[in-house]
Amino acid sequence: MPEAKARSLRNRRHITIACWPCRDDKIKCDGATPVCRQCNAKNRNCLYAEVDRRNRLSLRKAVEAYSQRVKQLESFIRAHDLVLPPTDPEHEALLNQLSTLYAPNESPNTNSSQETSPENAFNKHPRLVPDLVNTPAADPSDSPQALRLDPLDISSPSLQAILQAPADDVEAPSMNIPMQPNHSTTALPFNHCFDVDWVWDHSMMAHMDSDIGIGGLGTWTPNSDGQLPQENALCSSSDPSPPTLPDDDDSTDDEDHLAVTNQLSARLGSLLTTDNGEKHFYGATSNFNLARGGIVSALYAKRNEKERQAQARLEAVGLDQSISSKLEDHLLHLFFTWHNPSLYIVDQNTFNKARKQFEQGDVKTSFYSPFLLNTMCAVGALFVTRKYPGLPSPLGEFFASRATTLLDIELEHPQIATVQALAILSSHEAACTRDTQGWLLSGMAIRLAIDFGLHISAKPYVEAGTMSTEEARGRSVAFWGAFATDRMWSLYLGRPFHNISQAVTMERPISFLQQQGNHWTEGTSQENRGPEDELLNYQEVTVGQWVQLSRIMSPLEGSLYFQADASKTELQSLAEKTWGQMLSWRANLPKELNLDLESPMPAKCVPHILVLHMLYEYLVILLHRPFVAKHYIQPYPQVGQGHQHAREMCVRSASRISVLLSWYEKWYSFSQINIQVVQITFSAALILVYATVSETNAQNHRQLTGHLEMCCRALAELGNIFNNATRTLDVLLHVKRTWQARLVAASAGSKRRGFAVTTESQSKRRSKSDDENR
Template identity: 25%
Template sequence: MPPAEKKQSRGKYTTKACEECRRRRAKCDGKKPSCSRCLQWSISCQYSSNEDGRRPASKSYVDLLRQRIEFLEEFLAKRGIDPDAEKSLEEDAAEVSSYMEALCDQFKGRLALDESLNFDDDGEMRFFGPTSGRLQFVAQDATPEKESKACVEPEPFGSTTYDAFIPTELENHLIDLYFTWEQPWYQIVDEDLFRDSMANRGRYFTPLLLYSILAMGSRYSDRVETRTDANDPNTAGRFFFEQAKTLLHREMERPRLATIQALGLIGMFYIATGADAAGWLHHGMANRLSLDMGLNLDPAAFDRAVSMCPTEMQLRRQIYWTLYCHDKLSASYTGRVCSMLDVQGSVNLPSNAEPSSPREQAILSLQTALIRICQTYEKIFLSLWAPKPSLNQRQRPAFLKSCLLDLKTWLYDLPPELRIDQPNHLPHAYTLHMVYHTARILLAKPFTIRHQSASSDADANAEVQTQAQSVSTDSARAICTIAQKYRQQFGSFHLSPITATHCTLSAATVLLEDIDGEDILPSQKSRLEVCVGVLEELAGSWQPARHTGNNLRRLLSARYNLTLPGGEKADQLQSQTGGDLFAQSMGFDIVDGANTEFLPQYEEGLPSTLGLPPALDSLPVDYGFFDMLNQMNMDRMW
């Protein structure tokens, strides 16, 4: 064959070959769904979903890095600092610095531990800091021997048994549902420790914790026997919940780690049923108990004071970081301040020294990634949304660019098991990406034109406003895309964590603000249909999603004459909750949802209608309060 003809017949090759070509070490053209070679030989062609190590950085990520470098170089130049001249000094100090950092890490958190550990009669550790006056009254003859009570089985308080009236099949069903759908996202309970302690009457099982797990597992079940009212899905788990509340009062007299876990689950159950105030209270109790037991200090720092089992050390880290993450997601959900700050703790990230299954490794990676992005959430809240923001108006544009880069870096560093560019069998990975885009919306919102018009920062440059608006819109659309991927993989959001509710609401708010006038584009309608559908699917497990979805549906109908499918079901579920009857019993008139007489006079518009503050100057308020407000007062405007 002539050289020219031979050169012409040569095809294009890809950097990522299919599995068959990789196995045979043959050249692959990368065509999909089947490469040319597999198609020629009638072979099944499949591509690995594993991440390509040679994957280049995205253009947006590179641009953010360049902008950050240029900003830092300009910052140094204005202060007469030559970055090149500093290199030699940095190299000389690098070795000393790394040694000092390693040395400091060994003592991290230990300065606060001197004579600060006490033990109750049940062997549970209590922590008191060096400023506590009670440390001055430690007995002079106290022996410095290392305590070893942390792994001793405590004497049970009262009965450790529970009424065996629950059918074993139902109990196992609800426990499995909990550990499959709730625990990977809200990892306050270690599945292996709980199941082992349940079988062997270990210290990590209590009837209180069991009933709390059964109550939360019921929220993911369609079985009517989990409900106190067969026609009301919001009563699912109510019986187990009442049992847990009875036991909680007694166990609070001598709390343990399992008490913190149960408090966290009880708080989640309250939120699931729409009782946000009670949920907030019980999570606050869990946070306080975690400080009481020293969970905000890494247990490795206790090694000279107490002998602690490795399993308990890992559990303490897991509980602390779960409460920390929930605090940030709750701050976003309720619009309240963070109550657990990163600076108040010194705890290593959860780890798994022993080999684990791919699912266990994915769940561990999930918690680590969630912790990282929740730390960024905290920076956003303190810098932009706090009652006294830590940044002034001049500092905010630089923070926007810096934080966008941090978020992009977080996304770029996600391990393959948490990516969703290919179908992912871990449903919570999709929720994690929704949280990422919600963080971008919360970061960008104070800089958007709509927000700036109502703030004192009216002279913000147009470039920042345009960038912020683009970030908000892109992330809102991305949340809708993620929701569609989730549905394709899992069918429905019925078993999704409640966090998806606020993420979807955030996307819907941005999408509605982007509508120009009263004309809604087909693409905008399609995305809003996705948001309404997601909220309706979440409503089966989470009461706040039901009310938020109903409010959104009514707004679309009144303002844009947009009637979405499924409204009859939503109205039926709404009537089952008895909200209208409750409002009428309080002396308020309920106006028909179709009555829009007062709508033009309602200048606050969209945000308040959806349960958000009128001027969007703060994050969403307590949905439980707005549930009542919507029924009692806001219905008047319709």
Template identity: 25%
Template sequence: MLEEENARLREQLRLVDQAPQQGHGQGASKRVRLDEPSKQAAGRQDSQSEALEYSPTATGQPEGSAFHGPSSGTAIGSSEAAHEETITPVGTNPPQMSGNDATQSIKDRLLAETVRQRQLENVNLRAGKLNFRGVDPQLGMNLLSNFWNRQLYTGPIVYRTAFMRDMADPNNGPYFSELLLYALLFAGSQFTAEAAAARTLPEANATGRQYRAKFEQTLHGSKGLIFKSEVPTIQALLVVSDALFSWCNERSLSWHYMGLAINMIIDLGLHTNQSLRGSSEPASAEATEVKRRLFWAAFVMDKVHSIYQGRPTRLHKRDPKLPIAFLDEFEELESFSSHTYSTQPMTLESPAYGISTWMHFSRLSIVADNIICQIYSEEGTTMQSSELYELAYGRHGLFAQLLDWVSKPKDISAVLPHFLSCGALYFSLKILICRPFLSEDHFVSEETTRVALKDCVAAALDIHDILVIYKQNLCFKTAPHHISYAAYAGASILIRIAAQKSSDSQAHSALRLCMDVLSIQQAYSHGSRRMMEILLRMMNRLGVHVGEFVALGPSSCLTDVPNESEMAEPVAAGPTMDRYIHNLLAIDEYWRNGGQGDLPISESDMNDIELPDVQWPDLDFDKLMNSFIFDPFPAQQDTSGLVSQNELFGLDFGA
């Protein structure tokens, strides 16, 4: 009986969903009065009440294409044709092959289509098929090129193949929209020559102002895009959220846009590996690729924003049923261009390794989610110190999860900015795990505290080494979020060491590099300004001085751009650099596993770059521990649901 009732309700919903389409014309334009039911009540006089109206075209997602989980009465029942998503190439019958042969066939088809569409981009541009909505076509293509180049670290939010093909279609296909176009143009404006030459932050922001205005007008316009979940709308919201977060001082609006995008992802069921309710056709390979790329890009972005803003994550590892597997591998071996990462752009003699790097980012973000939810949460603060220590250092704890990630093979060039960002995030997460144990709130024993402190110091020095590689090959002005945050996390540890050393120590030298990075970036990123403010307070309290650094205010204008003239010219990836970051990770895994047996690399491999020597035995342990005790200054924003236990989470603690 229950199944029959559910079937009856589903049929009613289907008929309701079809009603607007069947009445397209007169019925579709009819406005519904919300006070109509009151006319049926005897003796009721509602003539004085104002009638509220809404347009059916401004409602949310049709029930027939919305996602509902197993607990919902409208979910797919066991008697229906619920099925795991089957991938079918566009325009073909479902593959008859099985296993690896079928998957490889799909990969080949997607790769061939991407190669074809890349060739057609300039053809369509010259033919006038790409409508940039009033923007000069060549300028529009340049801005899109900037955006595609930055997707290597922000994540594959937009599937370029589908977007560019549908943009050239006179009727515009499902993966193109004006809203998304304006979002991409706005994001690409961050890396124009005008933005780089701007002497003030308002001047830099002005380069993309017109595109942002058009984005806002379209989002809140008469089409009601904000009320309906669609893939291009989700992509546009994520792109603008990232730009507002990294470029503009609008963290709250950035958080809001990303929240809308995540809600739409759930509404469409993009986090599952099943077709939507009511869909009897298997998903095309392209639709599956769009879904996977979009979801995992949102998943990683969610963790980055959570750490920076000190707020709960909204997508968790229990949510995704999608595998971390991308079928179109064109970006893997595509030549890497440094044109948005360097003052002297060039194409390196190295593949971009875009797919494998993003798979590593996705896996690492799952560990990041565990760290945030288990340590930096209300539950984490109420745990006994011994329980929390076991959670971090136990056999299956957070450190073990990091080591599982680092043990995976990574045949990637070390000088690629997105891979350096991945390594920087890894070492930053190490510090985030250890940092709570350096306070009285989570004191277990002197021995365990020493272990945590030593791990923090080791991670800070590894971050310094990554910054050295980045400095020798790329430009810090437009470095990814993970590089600036890693510089901040490393500096927060190095300051404590430098406080016990003379001014000519290598601890001071390593700290100065971290401060240089943030000093350069704060001219282009508001987040780096906040980091500089916290670090300078800390340095003042501990009496550490490594140079004349100033934290720019939120509304300050830069009159003297920090100088990067001492940086080496960009060079192609050499074998030493290719090996170096892998050696760092190998050494890290070796010592975390007890340091048994021979070193995983030769001693000569580690002598190519000079490592700072902090002379650990000479440090005063008690004095070092006391330097981690301070009172927070007032938080700049609400962090309900989480407790910021230190200066690294939420950027609201200081000296």
């Protein structure tokens, strides 16, 4: 190993011990012995402080030295044909691993006829390996020379006792960890998972308070039989990310591949499995991320007990009516057809499979729960107008009340289905104008999604075999659905959103797509479906474009609408950059999602593609609306294209939303549409109200009025299924009347002022003419 020797002998940049003359002169010392370079050049006496150098003892080198010593003993034992006790089978694998990792060089004193490879020697004969883990630290009073391996002295009585073959009734020597670890020494109480490359540094112990109790440190305790726990049980890591090695010029052989140091320095978290069977995310600051692959204790109710409690609670509040599976399937179909595609939060295939497993008695599925079923039925019931005998009316409120009743029990044992259900229930609360409840439920969903680690990449776990592709896809759909719902609420209520975009590494659902070419169907049954009802879904492509658009807008939304101390120049620069990215997004839209809004009505497409284009135009309005005012946040001198450009962009996008609504009404119906269209239509109508009351050109006024009537009619029909649409329409009419009154008053005041100025100028001219005539 010439390369390793050269590396170990290279000069270090820093040393820990300098000689006394160099310390007094405060100059750099190279630490050479017996005389350093500075003292040698100045021809002076070089003295070093007496320091215990055992803190620099490398465990790797110690193991190699002990292994070489054991090999000498084995050669001696084989030469004398001594009988050895059998090796403990429990430790055989560990000893083989040690012999492989720390195979010493052949001793030059060994007879060539007896030389053999370490592996063959260990396989042929049992070995004597010292218990390095529990070797107590040497007494500080001992000299460093005590660590030297002396030649074998066979006359030693203790060695004779070791080499003597045991009798039949004598138990073989055990190499197990003692029942009570020796804490009297200064050695740190490592558990069995410590990395063998750890460098001993007893100097750190001097800074520890001697009054600290060892029992409070949570050290490892042996099993009841005193045996080491199975290594793979706790050391197997579910985190597939490889450890990073430091690129430090000061690294030596003693500091290579320090897995313990790398784990301690980790700044990213990992997924851990709790005792309820769910994977949860723990970051580096929690310190739980060091328990990789282990079980983190968490007190949750048992699932069987949860089902019994849920049924009892529904009976107590009178919501335990029997619901036919046919009605549930119908409501679920409405949910998957009209709501889920635009706020994609539940993968239908994963849900159906989990539901079937649950009905067959497997309650351990993560993607189904009665709580989730009731929330999906509550949203699906929004699209139903008929009444069902034996069930309360409105049907959506009935299922929402059932879900709310089950909420507390669900949170006692949360799962990924809980994340989905909270986000879906928040959409129902938005439709019922319960803003506070919906805002809280959406926040709970995104918080719980982070708790389950849905925001971190699932691909490494799939590649490592610790997570199936189906589970990874379900996690991806659940996260991005919760993320989309949270963003919808932030825009809907104009409140700061929980921006976690920088911490998100989760792939889009299309990354885990197992089959291509699925179809979207409008009909509720096979009899009602025609060829025109089956359209290509493009669900995953649509979600991917939505995610990309959301990432583009995230920095601007936080600064433009919620950062009070942002300068006008900064806002203008950020808006211009964002606008360029949005134009690039629109230009690079996949062909299957692209719609030409300036041309006549294209071929029929699925509803969520129309909603995607509405969302884009809505974000264009949000981007330009603050810059409509001439002096509000427009920098002076002018930067960018100015307020006139902002007005044109807002009016154009509002008109395009009206066009998209007309297409949607032609192909489908406003009684079957996603709830986020309410806010989109409201914002577009508000811009059109502003444009119509201030437009003076008759032809432009007629066009804008037509677009405004389209938006108002859409809000009126949306009010039949969403109560918040009725509320927005009332606010819109109030704003229109207020703005019209102000503009009329301003126009009348301008005319009066103009008439007064004209009268005054005419009187002045008459007075001047009279003076001249005189």
